Amino acid sequence: MSTTDTDVGGLITLTDDQLDPYVTHARTREFLTGPGLPCDSTLLGFGALREHGLRTVADLAGDADRLAEELRDQLVIGALRSLDRDLESIVLDGTTGEITSASVRRNPAPLDLSPLAPSLEALLRFAAATEELTLSRGLSGPPGPFGPKAVAETSDRLSAVFEDAVGVDGVPPYWRMAALIRPLARIAGPGEGLVLGLSKRLLDEEFGAGEIMRFEDVDFPPALTHEPTRRFLRETGLPEDGFLFQLDTEVPLPALTEYYADERPGDFSADLLPATADRLIRLGYLLQDTSLVVDGTTGAVLAWSEPDLTLRPLNADISTLAFTLWLLHREKTVEAAHGLGDAYGRLAATLTETLATVDPAACDPTPALPGDDGRRHWPEIFEDRTGGRLYA
Structure with a gap:
């Protein structure tokens, strides 16, 4: 999927045209065209979205025939971070707005999506709370x-x-x-x-x-x-x-x-x-x-x-x-x-x-x-x- 996102004031936002036809969930569209996503945080990384725009699981996993039909158009929007490396891909369901995580590879085994958050807003809230409450050493x-x-x-x-x-x-x-x-x-x-x-x-x-x-x-x-x-x-x-x-x-x-x-x-x-x-x-x-x-x-x-x-x-x-x-x-x-x-x-x-x-x-x-x-x-x-x- 060839799209280019916009980096505004350190936040990543997308246009309505860039979201079509994959993101139909109204609240998710409002969030991505409005408040947007942070470029990076301790636990979440959205640098790939800033660089490449929206990409489907099928785009990244390769061998799309091995993917279940309902997974192919799920959107990889970022990654769970672990210190200096990516841990798993963050996957958005453009129809429901739900967020999951998965190890998306070029030659995947059957893809296993793990629940992560009911929405983008919840995902950012979960990450912020984790970072704030576990900061140590003052x-x-x-x-x-x-x-x-x-x-x-x-x-x-x-x-x-x-x-x-x-x-x-x-x-x-x-x-x-x-x-x-x-x-x-x-x-x-x-x-x-x-x-x-x-x-x-x-x-x-x-x-x-x-x-x-x-x-x-x-x-x-x-x-x-x-x-x-x-x-x-x-x-x-x-x-x-x-x-x-x-x-x-x-x-x-x-x-x-x-x-x-x-x-x-x-x-x-x-x-x-x-x-x-x-x-x-x-x-x-x-x-x-x-x-x-x-x-x-x-x-x-x-x-x-x-x-x-x-x-x-x-x-x-x-x-x-x-x-x-x-x-x-x-x-x-x-x-x-x-x-x-x-x-x-x-x-x-x-x-x-x-x-x-x-x-x-x-x-x-x-x-x-x-x-x-x-x-x-x-x-x-x-x-x-x-x-x-x-x-x-």
Whole structure:
């Protein structure tokens, strides 16, 4: 379909001629020719509409004969966004005005449309509420509130926005997931010298008090001079088996150079280790060949990969590492109660977005260290369905 839309004051609008003959729903026509759509937001992207105009599912999917007749003239108007990439296409029914989402590909399997919103107005309202209520760290106003009560209240408020539009039983899976997972970013406020002030009680309640390892000063090597990290390890601690992370508890925490010299002599020569290996304190491992280390001077948490001899950012500090482990564990409980795993791609994206709200460094692919290729461990783990890691 060859059309060109108009970008007015940062909003995308279309003319009546451009909407013909595919959009016949009166309210949708009024919206697209009047208020219009935002060019982009955190969760929604309409850049393709601005660039290409209206396109049908048949235009984009190819092999239209494989599409059900009622799907061919549905309109792809944008995409659900996940950080810096598109997640799924946003599809408009030009007859009813209803909005769905789907993975529209050139050679599709039978297309599965998932409910998203009853109208364009509702779609924008849902997205705005999600972004507003889950903003954390006080970026656009006073900090907080934070804590378990704030998480529950935010979840309830988000759910109310969705339910007011579609009823309690009609909330689409994408928004139900947003209401259950994204508010978890508010579980803790700023810490003293650390990103988060996670409480000892929070980890005890989530993992069990007997499953949390707390260290003593005798366990710390001289290279661990970052006092907020030392305090967190003493007072708050880390889960011994944090789900996709195994803490070493048999010996005092070694610097990376000491670990290889004492535990695995001959595996690596000193020139293969990172230049800062003498101040990288090994906490345990993420995978058998990937060590989890903390920079003893700065407190940054990093992943050291033996196969490619690369040091990559993992978390901003020890508090956001603990939050990540808590988030993964909490998600398992929420998923079991609400069956979120049926929409796995959205779940992985929602977890990544929630982590990025608290700890952007954990998800930002911008190279930050020598040899860093931009790969980030946690987003990859969230998306690794075939490996079974998220639900192992």
